[in-house]
């Protein structure tokens with residue numbers, strides 16, 4: 001097998017901007033031939049966030065790894081920041097600012113946007129599911145719905161966005177957590193009998209792995225739930241992965257399973273559901289189940305469409321000159337955010353403070369200088385810190 005059999009870009013190729021759009025290299029060539037370059041101020045803003053009036057910004061570390069060593073200054077919102085697409089005056093909110101000569105970084109536009117569009121989309125969707133799921137468990141089962149090369153990225157996004165666990169082994173390993181999962185249908189089919197399969201699992205799998213029986217393989221969920229509860233003494237839960245062709249009224253099926261388990265004294269047996277579930281399903285079933293397995297709703301979440309624009313440049317007279325294409329607000333901008341209600345206000349670059357009109361709370365700058373002349377000036381934050389930061393913010397907007 002040669003190294004290119006999966007048709008993938010390597011990290012080296014990404015860092016060399018080999019995945020970029022060809023027009024950036026042509027632009028570079030023209031600018032170099034004409035000896036034309038400017039110190040520019042660029043901003044990265046979201047033009048749309050599908051299905052949400054807020055987003056969670058993610059992909060900062062990738063962007064910094066991509067741009068490190070270039071002679072530029074880079075400011076970003078911290079990883080996991082909750083933001084709105086635009087402020088109340090309709091000004092698009094910069095999530096990244098780069099200051100430097102265009103030729104020093106222009107070719108990196110495509111991979112830079114790719115990192116943040118994709119990751120922010122997945123983290124935002126996960127955070128919305130986390131909110132909808134209240135205090136119930138949410139697990140990321142989406143590895144099978146994404147290209148395997150990016151499954152650890154899916155795991156990262158799912159975990160910082162608020163999933164309690166991920167099923168992908170490599171994703172969990174990179175996150176420093178234990179992978180989480182139940183039982184596939186194959187195990188039951190191979191034994192040709194649910195009870196024998198559950199018991200075999202119980203015999204051979206370490207005790208710290210919760211016993212969660214899959215109960216939709218052969219019979220009605222109610223029947224299999226009772227069989228599982230009787231067969232496995234410390235059964236932790238049952239999982240309904242009922243195919244949509246057999247669901248009928250899924251809510252009724254779940255309620256019936258709950259009733260029958262409780263009626264026989266199995267009140268501690270939890271109910272988990274999975275199988276093509278989306279954010280809407282989480283809203284619908286949250287009060288009658290204990291947890292959700294979520295797949296493509298996270299791993300194939302719509303990207304957030306970020307765009308990169310030059311909004312100011314140093315002209316002939318050595319002053320910053322506001323410039324912008326149609327539809328974009330020109331000039332160097334700063335971003336302030338109310339730490340209480342998370343409302344964002346875009347201001348001129350030199351304005352570093354303000355007051356939230358809504359809650360009279362001070363507004364604080366949220367763009368952090370991350371690279372100075374290409375050198376990192378902050379430590380990486382830990383995954384748990386980022387995850388906690390996101391959870392704190394989504395609790396603030398729930399209020």
Ligand SMILES: [Zn+2]
Nearest residue numbers: 338341356359
């Ligand atoms: Zn406020």
